[in-house]
Amino acid sequence: MENQGASVVITHHILDDKQLEYDQWLAEIVPLTKHARGFIDLQIIRPIPKLTFVYTVIIRFDTVDNLKIWMESDTRKQMIERASRLFRKQDRYQIKSGLEFLFETAEQAHQVPRRWKQYLVTWSAIYPLSLIIPIILLPVLRYFHIPQNHFSDGLLISGCIVFLMVYLVMPNYTRMIRKWLNK
Numbered sequence: 423m424e425n426q427g428a429s430v431v432i433t434h435h436i437l438d439d440k441q442l443e444y445d446q447w448l449a450e451i452v453p454l455t456k457h458a459r460g461f462i463d464l465q466i467i468r469p470i471p472k473l474t475f476v477y478t479v480i481i482r483f484d485t486v487d488n489l490k491i492w493m494e495s496d497t498r499k500q501m502i503e504r505a506s507r508l509f510r511k512q513d514r515y516q517i518k519s520g521l522e523f524l525f526e527t528a529e530q531a532h533q534v535p536r537r538w539k540q541y542l543v544t545w546s547a548i549y550p551l552s553l554i555i556p557i558i559l560l561p562v563l564r565y566f567h568i569p570q571n572h573f574s575d576g577l578l579i580s581g582c583i584v585f586l587m588v589y590l591v592m593p594n595y596t597r598m599i600r601k602w603l604n605k
Contacts, residue, residue, distance in 0.1 A: 427462065428486040430493060430517045432479040435510035441469070444477065447505045454497055455481060460488025475510065489517055535603040543599065547591050551583045 436444045448466065455461060462482040469475050483489035492498060493515065502513045535543075556579050563575065596603060 427482055427484055428489040428517060429480055429482045430489055430515050432481070432513070432515040434477045434479070434505075434508075434513065436469070436475050436477060436508055437510050438475060440508040441475070444505065444508045447501070447508065448477075451498075451501045451505075454501065455492065458483075458488070458492040458495070460484040461492070486517065493517065539603055543595065543603065544587075544592075547587060547595055548583065551586060551591070552579075555579050555582050555586075 434444070452464065452466075455464060460483040462484060464479060464481040467478040467480070469477060481489070481492075483492065506513070556575075559579055559582060560575060563578070564570070568574075
């Protein structure tokens with residue numbers, strides 16, 4: 423249970439006219455990251471064109487140690503140095519194990535709730551979504567004549583649930599119960 427993997431959330435604020443260059447730089451650093459020891463996967467959340475300029479990169483490794491080794495490696499440092507002229511702000515990142523980042527607020531970055539509280543809060547948020555999302559999503563899929571398939575339905579349902587959990591439910595839910603979480 424202790425060796426549950428680790429994630430890093432990296433935010434890069436890119437200068438207005440440097441997004442294309444940053445995308446080219448990403449095309450270079452991503453393969454290097456994928457070959458690092460313990461790499462599991464990564465996601466890149468790109469900015470909304472002509473609206474935002476922040477790239478968020480989430481990288482998962484098998485252990486906190488392997489993640490730290492990559493984040494502090496000479497290879498990554500050199501790549502960040504090359505890209506620094508594209509940044510509006512410096513390279514910023516936070517390393518987290520498990521799902522801790524879902525429970526953290528900016529004011530309480532140093533406090534992480536007990537695991538049993540994380541479990542209860544996550545379960546209490548996912549359970550209603552797992553009942554409601556299929557009731558809403560499946561009729562929409564059938565309306566658009568998307569054939570019923572257990573695997574693709576499950577993929578879309580779980581994708582919607584995770585999206586809602588990360589971007590809508592957990593930030594608001596944890597804000598509402600913050601006092602209890604951090605007791």
